[in-house]
Amino acid sequence: MAPxxxxxxxxxxxxxxxxxxxxEGPVHEVAVEPFELDATPVTVAQFAAFVDATGYVTTAERP
Structure with a gap:
């Protein structure tokens, strides 16, 4: 079932x-495109399954 x-x-x-x-400065304007957000938190296990299924690499893991 999809979240x-x-x-x-x-x-x-x-x-x-x-x-x-x-x-934290300077204060500046940022434009954000519309997006969708899960209605409930994502668990570590769910994120791990996502990474295993897609090969996703987080920004922190990229060189």
Whole structure:
């Protein structure tokens, strides 16, 4: 059974902060395309099965 998905509208938002840590700035506008999100959290076991099935490599694992 496929998980229930929630549609998230795209848009523009201001990302970052000039008030706390230097690496959070500068504040800048970011455009986000519409996307879908699982309605419930994904477990580690579900993510592992996804990786095994697709060969997905996370951003952190890429050189």
């Amino acid at each position: 229930e998905m929630i549609s998230i509208h795209g848009g523009v938002f201001r990302m970052g902060s000039d008030r706390f840590y230097p690496e």
